[in-house]
Amino acid sequence: xxxxxxxxxxxxxxxxxxxxxxxxxxxxxxxxxxxxxxxxxxxxxxxxxxxxxxxxxxxxxxxxxxxxxxxxxxxxxxxxxxxxxxxxxxxxxxxxxxxxxxxxxxxxxxxxxxxxx
Amino acid sequence: xxxxxxxxxxxxxxxxxxxxxxxxxxxxxxxxxxxxxxxxxxxxxxxxxxxxxxxxxxxxxxxxxxxxxxxxxxxxxxxxxxxxxxxxxxxxxxxxxxxxxxxxxxxx
Numbered sequence: 001x002x003x004x005x006x007x008x009x010x011x012x013x014x015x016x017x018x019x020x021x022x023x024x025x026x027x028x029x030x031x032x033x034x035x036x037x038x039x040x041x042x043x044x045x046x047x048x049x050x051x052x053x054x055x056x057x058x059x060x061x062x063x064x065x066x067x068x069x070x071x072x073x074x075x076x077x078x079x080x081x082x083x084x085x086x087x088x089x090x091x092x093x094x095x096x097x098x099x100x101x102x103x104x105x106x107x108x109x110x111x112x113x114x115x116x117x
Numbered sequence: 118x119x120x121x122x123x124x125x126x127x128x129x130x131x132x133x134x135x136x137x138x139x140x141x142x143x144x145x146x147x148x149x150x151x152x153x154x155x156x157x158x159x160x161x162x163x164x165x166x167x168x169x170x171x172x173x174x175x176x177x178x179x180x181x182x183x184x185x186x187x188x189x190x191x192x193x194x195x196x197x198x199x200x201x202x203x204x205x206x207x208x209x210x211x212x213x214x215x216x217x218x219x220x221x222x223x224x225x
Contacts, residue, residue: 037212047153047161047204047216060212063118096160102208103151103166110160 002026004036004097004108011114018084018113022097026106029055029073029080036080037100038071040093041110048093052100053080087115119144119207123217129225136192138220140205145185149209152181152190155219156201164203165190192222200224 008020020038027034038050051071052060061069070083080097094110120143130136140150148168153161163172165181168188178193192199205217 037214046218047206049212049214049216052212062213101166102149103163103172104153104161104206105163105166105172107160107162 002099002106004099004106006095006097006108006111008095008111008113010112011116012087013117014087014089014115016087018082018087018091020082020084020095020097020111020113022080022082022108024078024080024097024099027099029053029078031055033101035100036073037098037104038080038082039096039098039104041096042090042093050084050095051082089115091115118213119146119209119215121205121207121215121217123203123205123220125220126218127221127223129223130195131225132195132197134195136195136199136222138190138203138222140183140188140190140217142186142188142207144209146207146209148184149207150181150183150188151206151208152179153204153206154199154201155204161204195222197224 004024034055037052051069053071068085073080092115094112096110097108098104099106122141124139150168152165155161169181180191182189202219202221204219
């Protein structure tokens with residue numbers, strides 16, 4: 001059974017760095033073809049691709065946010081970490097981690113992160 | 118970056134109606150198209166991938182069609198539990214993936 005769960009702070013201040021962790025089970029990121037992606041959704045708005053980490057270590061980022069994003073994995077755990085630097089109130093959103101086969105077949109429940117002073 | 122455009126933004130329908138949602142890609146994406154359903158307060162759920170393949174446990178009243186740049190999601194007979202926002206997503210070649218702006222299906 002595939003599951004993913006996001007964790008991190010619910011509230012961060014502008015200019016700070018956000019670190020989110022995705023803990024997953026039911027698959028391995030060492031398995032060829034496996035990938036984990038982060039998606040976000042501002043309140044009432046559409047879904048937005050942020051970053052993807054592949055089984056072979058390749059990484060992909062949003063064109064508009066790539067200077068502020070870093071995706072990585074904890075090799076000792078089934079976890080993928082996303083950092084977002086220099087936060088702004090427009091970064092307020094629910095952040096989802098998902099298993100990515102091109103289509104996104106399993107989603108975490110999401111974590112709402114509010115950026116406010 | 119491929120832009121995905123969904124129409125209409127909102128659809129007001131009655132139970133039992135046949136419902137058609139459209140999604141257009143700014144460039145050819147072949148058959149690399151998925152549809153998701155999202156209800157309030159929930160994560161999106163994969164409905165259909167590769168244009169027309171239903172995901173696990175998705176009822177057969179949901180179907181998808183199209184190729185290239187024009188795609189359609191059809192609900193053959195709307196049930197009240199189908200009221201939600203529907204998103205299309207392209208996954209052609211390499212990321213970044215892109216989503217449409219969503220179509221909200223609501224009861225009249």
